[in-house]
């Protein structure tokens with residue numbers, strides 16, 4: 001009998017096919033053995049602690065094995081079962097048969113003159129995503145992607161122009177943290193730890209809830225990366241029902257890409273606003289903030305010249321955000337080839353910040369980092385095999401606009 005141990009992620013090709021049709025016809029039992037001998041192989045990076053415990057119970061082992069193996073995977077960064085020396089040989093044999101530890105491959109690694117690091121990671125299907133580490137005096141923030149491309153089509157976002165291919169698996173999400181930690185640890189041991197993770201790279205993380213939430217749980221698990229909940233932030237364009245689901249099922253910090261103080265402009269910038277307008281979004285943010293004392297929502301507001309950087313818009317923002325315990329992150333726009341938007345002038349940004357701060361909001365201006373390696377916010381690109389044909393549409397739009405300009 002062959003037990004099914006877990007949902008197969010893929011199968012190992014260790015199947016011995018029947019020798020010949022005549023042999024098969026004569027030996028029915030052998031035929032059954034052949035058809036059921038496909039062994040499911042589970043990538044353990046796809047499982048959070050509860051998933052690993054269930055996996056080990058399925059293997060006929062005690063559930064504490066999950067913690068033991070997680071220590072190797074995440075604390076020691078060992079990805080070869082043979083090197084897990086406190087596991088007995090029979091368990092290592094079982095793991096070699098039924099499990100694997102598979103991570104994305106590093107295609108490219110770059111370091112900016114300001115210390116920002118960027119990794120381009122190759123994923124199955126010929127796609128690639130980018131992960132960025134931003135070191136600061138008192139912390140190190142890793143910006144992680146959740147999807148290949150993005151389907152939400154925000155008009156000011158470089159990722160949004162590339163179309164959408166697929167969701168990342170849990171292994172591909174947590175793999176970004178693993179690779180960055182491994183790379184930074186080996187090159188700068190102890191000096192440049194990852195203290196914060198923001199799900200703010202490519203993609204809308206709430207549209208990949210079932211893979212992102214277990215990955216964020218591994219980031220916070222003591223046997224995983226052990227980050228405090230408030231140091232793991234999920235950033236959303238405003239999927240209201242999923243914000244409520246996150247509120248019920250996870251305990252991470254929430255950031256919302258706002259970018260406009262009124263529905264008309266926000267729908268132009270973030271088309272999702274048409275479905276979940278600002279009033280509904282703010283109500284969901286209030287519910288999220290009410291989950292426990294001192295919870296603050298971070299609102300991101302990308303400042304674009306002449307679009308959303310006027311003093312009256314700053315005042316409207318104050319009115320809007322007063323109702324939610326929050327802080328405002330003002331982000332100077334990062335232009336990318338073909339975009340019609342421009343970065344606001346430094347004086348305009350300073351005036352905008354002053355108005356919102358005078359109105360009682362906490363507001364910071366994000367310093368642009370990693371410019372020389374295109375690692376700044378909104379520039380994460382990777383390689384997206386577009387299934388939505390948005391890249392082609394975007395190119396056509398650019399060409400049309402180029403023809404119109406004299």
Ligand code: SF4
Pocket residue numbers: 150151152153154157158159160161201202203204237257
């Ligand atoms: S801003 Fe975020 S949600 Fe909008 S298109 Fe870009 S990646 Fe997607």
